[in-house]
Amino acid sequence: MAKQILMLVGDFVEDYEVMVPFQALWMVGLEVHAVCPQKKAGDSVRTAVHDFEGDQTYSEKPGHNFTLNADFDAVDPTAYDGLVVPGGRSPEYLRLDGKVLEMVRHFAETGKPIxxxxxxxxxxATAGILKGRSCAAYPACRPEVEAAGGQFAEIPVDGVHVDGNLVTAPAWPAHPRWLAAFLDVLGVTIQHG
Structure with a gap:
């Protein structure tokens, strides 16, 4: 039976950070359920494309619509082997949902890969799982990581940071390393012909 991965998304999730992991994890044989509070399988979330074009921060452009494939209200976190939390603007309001926070805490408390x-x-940070941990994030999130008791890992935009079951990266240029590290923590190996 394939390992099951839960992906928490919402409107204006970063386009690449939801599309690429969703497709890549399916490609290597994992079953990925993308969910959003107040939405069901078949509903969609809007995405935003964030790019690095030499400005003081990223630029934002409209992305694609991303179709959810599972019902949020039916999610039982105990049925999943790992959690994926993409970036973009959705985390800032998903963290206001108590059920979302409970789901995140489940993965942290059970040591499942995140x-x-x-x-x-x-x-x-809002779920309270970063205290005493180190993680990477978009640099503007450093104050939140530190306020939550975490240590901010300052790494290149295409780098990855692993602290036990926690696999983090600054932004989508890190996808190759970030996804490879997540698969490693999950115990998934890929055989090439």
């Missing part, structure tokens, strides 16, 4: 990228650690 992959979070860019602004995703905003959700981890």
């Amino acid at each position: 992959a979070s990228i860019c602004h995703g650690p905003q959700l981890l």
